[in-house]
Amino acid sequence: MVDDRRIMATLLVTKLHPVGRYALGVLFSDTHDSILPLRELRAHCPCEDCTASRGSSDGSGAGSARHEVADLQQIGEQTIFLRWGDGHETLYVADELRGLCRCAYCAGEPNYPITRQ
Ligand SMILES: [Zn+2]
Ligand SMILES: [Zn+2]
Numbered sequence: 001m002v003d004d005r006r007i008m009a010t011l012l013v014t015k016l017h018p019v020g021r022y023a024l025g026v027l028f029s030d031t032h033d034s035i036l037p038l039r040e041l042r043a044h045c046p047c048e049d050c051t052a053s054r055g056s057s058d059g060s061g062a063g064s065a066r067h068e069v070a071d072l073q074q075i076g077e078q079t080i081f082l083r084w085g086d087g088h089e090t091l092y093v094a095d096e097l098r099g100l101c102r103c104a105y106c107a108g109e110p111n112y113p114i115t116r117q
Contacts, residue, residue, distance in 0.1 A: 011094040012077040024072070026080075026097050034101035039067045041082065044100055045090045 012029035019025045019035050026034045045051075065085030073081045080097070082090040098106070 010078065011098055013074060013080060013094045013097070016072065016074055016080060018072075022067075024069070028094060028098060029077075032098070032101070032105070034098065034103065034106075036097065036100050038069060040100055040102075041090065041092070042067055042084060042088075044096075045088070046092065046096055047090060049088075050090075 009029075013026060014029050015027040017025040017027070022039070023035050023037050024041065026036060028034070066088065068085035069082055070085050070087075071081070071083035075081050075091075078094045080092050082092070084090070
């Protein structure tokens with residue numbers, strides 16, 4: 001059922017589904033299903049404010065409002081919108097979300113050749 005041509009095409013978000021209180025499930029258009037911890041999503045927020053302040057050590061505070069999702073929406077096929085408990089807003093595109101996936105497949109894939117001779 002998987003059409004190989006779509007794997008090289010633009011990655012889209014097919015479906016969002018909450019996973020408990022602390023993670024977000026994302027089903028991608030290539031049928032990959034990622035479980036992304038909310039604190040990772042917040043920690044890697046690609047907005048200018050977060051990018052600028054990254055490296056300064058204020059990223060702790062697990063379990064606080066900054067790691068709670070107040071609102072979650074899918075915008076079009078490629079973008080998701082998150083509003084956090086502290087009022088901060090984050091936009092992620094599908095490629096960025098996929099880059100945060102730490103599953104065995106995504107974590108192990110790039111560094112090893114498929115075949116050994
Ligand atoms: Zn941000
Ligand atoms: Zn993955």
